Amino acid sequence: MAYLDNANSTRVDDRVIEAMLPYLREHYGTAGMELGHSRDVTAMRGLENARKILAQSINTEPLTIVFTSGQTESNNLAIRGAALANSDKGKHVITCATEVMSVLQTCKALEKEGFDVDVLDVDQYGLVDIAQLTKRIRSDTILVSIQHANGEIGTVQPIEEIAKITSQRGILFHTDATQSYLKIPIDTKTTPLDMITFDAHHIHGPKGIGALYIRKGTRLQRIMEGGDEERRLRPGVPDIPAAVGFGKAVEVWGGNEPAQLLALRKYLEQKLAGQLTELRSTGHPVKRLPNLYSMIVEQIEGESMLVQLDMEGFAVSTGSACSSKTLQGSHVLKAIGLPPEISHGSVRVSLSRFNTKQEIDAFVQALVPTVERLREFSPLRRGEYFAYESNSEDEHQDEKLDEV
Amino acid sequence: MNRGSSEEFHTYTDKVIEQFRKPQNMGRIENPDGVGTVGNPVCGDMLRLFIKVKNGIIEDIKVETFGCVAAIATSSMTTQMAMGKTIEEAKTITRKMVADALDGLPPHKMHCSNLAAEALQKAIEDYERRAKGDKPANAQEP
Ligand code: FES
Numbered sequence: 383m384a385y386l387d388n389a390n391s392t393r394v395d396d397r398v399i400e401a402m403l404p405y406l407r408e409h410y411g412t413a414g415m416e417l418g419h420s421r422d423v424t425a426m427r428g429l430e431n432a433r434k435i436l437a438q439s440i441n442t443e444p445l446t447i448v449f450t451s452g453q454t455e456s457n458n459l460a461i462r463g464a465a466l467a468n469s470d471k472g473k474h475v476i477t478c479a480t481e482v483m484s485v486l487q488t489c490k491a492l493e494k495e496g497f498d499v500d501v502l503d504v505d506q507y508g509l510v511d512i513a514q515l516t517k518r519i520r521s522d523t524i525l526v527s528i529q530h531a532n533g534e535i536g537t538v539q540p541i542e543e544i545a546k547i548t549s550q551r552g553i554l555f556h557t558d559a560t561q562s563y564l565k566i567p568i569d570t571k572t573t574p575l576d577m578i579t580f581d582a583h584h585i586h587g588p589k590g591i592g593a594l595y596i597r598k599g600t601r602l603q604r605i606m607e608g609g610d611e612e613r614r615l616r617p618g619v620p621d622i623p624a625a626v627g628f629g630k631a632v633e634v635w636g637g638n639e640p641a642q643l644l645a646l647r648k649y650l651e652q653k654l655a656g657q658l659t660e661l662r663s664t665g666h667p668v669k670r671l672p673n674l675y676s677m678i679v680e681q682i683e684g685e686s687m688l689v690q691l692d693m694e695g696f697a698v699s700t701g702s703a704c705s706s707k708t709l710q711g712s713h714v715l716k717a718i719g720l721p722p723e724i725s726h727g728s729v730r731v732s733l734s735r736f737n738t739k740q741e742i743d744a745f746v747q748a749l750v751p752t753v754e755r756l757r758e759f760s761p762l763r764r765g766e767y768f769a770y771e772s773n774s775e776d777e778h779q780d781e782k783l784d785e786v
Numbered sequence: 787m788n789r790g791s792s793e794e795f796h797t798y799t800d801k802v803i804e805q806f807r808k809p810q811n812m813g814r815i816e817n818p819d820g821v822g823t824v825g826n827p828v829c830g831d832m833l834r835l836f837i838k839v840k841n842g843i844i845e846d847i848k849v850e851t852f853g854c855v856a857a858i859a860t861s862s863m864t865t866q867m868a869m870g871k872t873i874e875e876a877k878t879i880t881r882k883m884v885a886d887a888l889d890g891l892p893p894h895k896m897h898c899s900n901l902a903a904e905a906l907q908k909a910i911e912d913y914e915r916r917a918k919g920d921k922p923a924n925a926q927e928p
Contacts, residue, residue, distance in 0.1 A: 683831065685854040689798075691807065703830060704854035707894045711830070722830025726852070756858075759812035761823075761834045761850035 383695035384741035388584070389533045389561060389674055389732035390699060394627070395586040399632035402588065405623035411618045427624050436593055439563075439632050440578065442570045445598070448612045449620045449628075452592035453560045456579035457484040457527075459558040459594055459605055459616065464525050464577065465492050467603035468554065472522025476509045478502040478539075479717040480532050485558060486713075489527070498522075507666040508537035508718050516547060525554045530578075531562035534701055534714040534730060535665030536674035538566060542573050551572035554600065560592075564635045565643065565672055572666055576600050582624065586734070587631030591624035639735055644672035646733050647741065651675060651729065653746045658753060664728070673733040681763055682756040683726045690752045696745050697770025701728040723762070799889040802859040807829050809862035812868065813848045819916065822908030824901050831898070833859055835865070837903035839913055842917065856895040857902070860884050864902035873910055879903060 385393065411422030437444040450456045466473060477489050479501050489499045500518045502510050510528060519526075526548050531538045541557050548555040549603065556577035559568060563580040570578070577600065581592035596602055596615070609616025636642075654661060660680040684700030689755065691698060701712025703722055715725035731745070757763055791867045798806075818836035826833040831853035838846035847869050851861040864884050868876045885891045891899055 506889065683853050683857075686806070686858060689803075689855045693807075694804075702854075704857075704898075709894065709897075723832070723852070726830055759809070759858075760852045761832050761848050762852050763850075 384737060385697045386731045386732040386733065386737065386741070386745060387697045388737075389671075389730065391583050392586045392734050393736055394583075394588055395631060395634060397448075398587055398627045398630045402623045402627040405626050409622075410784050412622075427627045429620060429622050432625045435629040435632050439635075440568050440570050440595060441572075442490065442595060443598075445613070446570075446595055448594045448596060448615050449625050450592045450594055450609075450616055451590055451621070452583070453482070453558065453581045454484040454577055454592075455556055455616075456486050456592045456594040457482070458583070459602070460577040460579060460596075461485065461488045461525065461527055462492065462605050463602040463615070464554050464556065464600070465497055467519065467601040468524040469497075472520075472524045473497045474500070474520050474523040476500045476502065476515065476526045476528075478504060478516055478528050480504050480508055480534075480537075480714045481529055482533070482558060482560075485527055485529070502528075504537075504539055504717050506718050507669075508532055508535050508664075508714065509666060510539055510544075512540060512543055512547070515544065518593050519547070519551060519553065523551075525556065527558070528554040529561075530557045530559040530568070531566065531671045531688070532665070532714060533561040533674075534712055535676045535718065536561075536670035537666040538562065539667045541575070545574045548576075556680050561671060561674075564632065565640050570595065570597070577602075582628035582631055585631045585635060588624045588627045591621050591628050592621075593628070595621070620669060623769065636735075640672045642735070643733050644735060646739065647673060647675050648732060649739060650742045650746070653742060654749075657746060657750050664715065664720070672731075674730065675732075676728065676730045678724055679727040679729055679753055680719070680724070681727065681760040682753060684728050686756055687728075687752055689730055690756075691745075691748060694748045694752075696748055699730040699732075701730070703725045787818045796841050797892040798855060798859075798925055799891075801888045803855060803889065805859035805862045806855045807840065809851075809858055810866035811848050811862065812850070814850055815846055818909075820909040820911075820913030822910070822912060823906040824905045824908065828856045831901060833857065833861060833901045835902070835909045837860075837868075837906075837913060839873065842874075844868050844871055844873065849905065851902075853901065854895070854898060856891050856898040860887055860891070860899040860902045863887050865905055868906055874911070876906065877910060879906060 405428055409424040411425035433444040433447045436447050473692050475497055493499045504510055528539050528544055530541050545555050554576045558579040560581050564585055576597045583589040611617055647753040662678050664676045683704055683706035684702030701715045703709050703711035711722050711725045749754045793838045815836040815838055819839045822835045833851050835849045837844050848863045849861045849865050851858050867879055881899040884903055885899045
């Protein structure tokens with residue numbers, strides 16, 4: 383038994399839960415700006431203390447941190463907020479193909495509203511090409527949004543280089559650092575980033591709370607109307623218990639955790655390489671998240687592996703088309719150039735502080751026979767790829783439609 | 787990325803899971819009398835079904851499947867439904883019958899049941915073509 387899906391979400395640390403409880407039971411004030419009573423004051427202290435902890439973690443001042451409901455909202459606020467506030471300077475936005483949906487869909491929505499969006503391709507490792515990025519910059523480019531690390535394949539983008547390019551040209555740079563936060567240090571004093579998205583539930587904090595770092599002086603427009611909370615950028619009473627938990631999660635994060643995660647991942651990689659053939663990893667071999675291993679197990683399909691592993695108590699993920707309701711495979715695996723019959727074999731293992739070597743051993747012990755069993759009856763076993771027979775395409779499309 | 791299978795898992799019936807865990811008639815037949823190959827362009831899955839026919843009766847049937855839990859379960863179920871049947875009886879097997887025999891499939895998985903049923907029909911066509919003395923459908927057949 384093991385939970386190996388930490389890039390999806392993590393277990394909340396007990397210390398975080400303990401820190402949150404008083405803010406649910408006793409300090410349930412709203413931390414309003416007009417200080418009324420002591421419950422409000424204590425609540426506000428908790429909120430501001432959390433803000434301070436977050437600010438320290440990326441070497442900035444508390445004023446630059448705005449609490450949101452999570453990654454999705456932070457990405458929406460950063461991209462839409464910056465685009466709207468700076469549209470007098472231009473309407474061109476650059477992003478890349480492997481971003482999360484809250485980035486890609488926000489950009490798509492902006493396109494409908496008259497903005498021009500360029501979506502950069504990535505190479506086989508998932509990296510954006512700096513030369514291509516530079517070439518796409520126009521005189522009316524106002525914003526570049528490129529993630530720090532990808533949650534499906536783990537590839538880490540060269541955000542320092544990008545920041546240098548954008549800052550020299552007066553273009554805003556937003557990075558979604560949800561997956562990398564604390565695992566790969568970010569220093570806002572040495573890297574000229576304008577906006578950074580991060581959230582709590584990837585670092586053993588609660589769900590429903592995230593933050594957006596906004597460099598001082600960045601023009602941003604709020605995207606939701608209401609009161610003056612959170613620097614007038616994010617109206618509504620913030621989720622104070624969750625923010626306190628977020629702060630605690632950052633506070634208890636150990637400095638040696640990235641190294642431990644990396645050691646555990648390396649252990650997993652070695653075990654897999656020793657026990658499975660026709661296995662390849664996806665993502666960049668070196669520039670990648672310490673806790674994430676994404677692989678293709680050839681000849682078999684990910685959902686069937688997942689279900690088998692789930693029955694044996696192991697939680698992992700796949701980017702296989704079969705496991706999504708729309709039958710669309712992962713857009714990330716597609717962007718790195720994998721055809722469906724290859725990306726079908728995708729399995730992602732993502733680790734946390736709660737995982738052990740014993741769990742890795744047990745996982746590999748469960749995975750190997752699963753793979754062998756499914757390969758046993760795979761038509762691809764002998765390397766015979768066969769072409770689709772003619773005319774079946776339209777039939778399938780039609781049938782799929784009537785079933786839905 | 788599609789995560790934890792539990793949601794999917796719970797939408798599968800017990801029969802589907804049972805067939806997935808212990809699928810029947812998986813593999814290939816050497817020197818088959820008919821072969822049906824289907825690729826699913828919707829999501830990239832592939833399936834190849836082999837039959838051995840004697841006196842108009844399917845006396846052996848095997849299938850190789852590259853696909854999800856539903857594709858494996860429907861493959862297994864289809865072969866069990868066709869085994870021992872006459873060619874004429876086997877022609878009447880539809881994907882709906884296969885899905886029903888599994889107590890149903892999640893709506894977005896219905897297309898998988900089509901793979902096996904279609905491969906069976908193609909294998910039968912191939913058998914009939916060969917019986918007439920034409921070339922086998924799969925020239926590179928094993
Ligand atoms: S085989 Fe792809 S969804 Fe069933």
